[in-house]
Amino acid sequence: MTIQSILGAIVIGAIIGVLGRLLLPGKQAIGWILTIVVGIVAALIGTLIAQWLGVATTPGIDWIELVLQIVLAMVGVGLVAGLKRSRA
Incomplete structure (x- = not known):
């Protein structure tokens, strides 16, 4: 993997994560870093x-x-927000 492909995965993952978070109804009590990580994995x-x-x-x-x-x-x-909510 090159630096460009890693940076591309992070940027695309961030966009996918933010879009997923925006389209999910309700408030999600997770941070932006966790949203980006979820977006990268989802991508x-x-x-x-x-x-x-x-x-x-x-x-x-x-x-x-x-x-x-x-x-x-x-x-x-949704899963990460639910897991985080149940621990609190």
């Missing part, structure tokens, strides 16, 4: 699922892959 898993499903890579935006990543980020943010 990686969403890409793997899209490849497994055979979603074709196209020039431009892969909308199906993007939707998968955002939905996974919403689920991840």
Whole structure:
């Protein structure tokens, strides 16, 4: 992995995490760093699922892959917020 690919994963993960958090109804009591981590994990898993499903890579935006990543980020943010709430 190069520095560019690591930085790209962080930036894309941050965007996916923030979109997942914004689209999730209610208030999530988790920090921004945790949101970014959830977004990075959701982006990686969403890409793997899209490849497994055979979603074709196209020039431009892969909308199906993007939707998968955002939905996974919403689920991840919800789970982390719920776990954090139950511990408090």
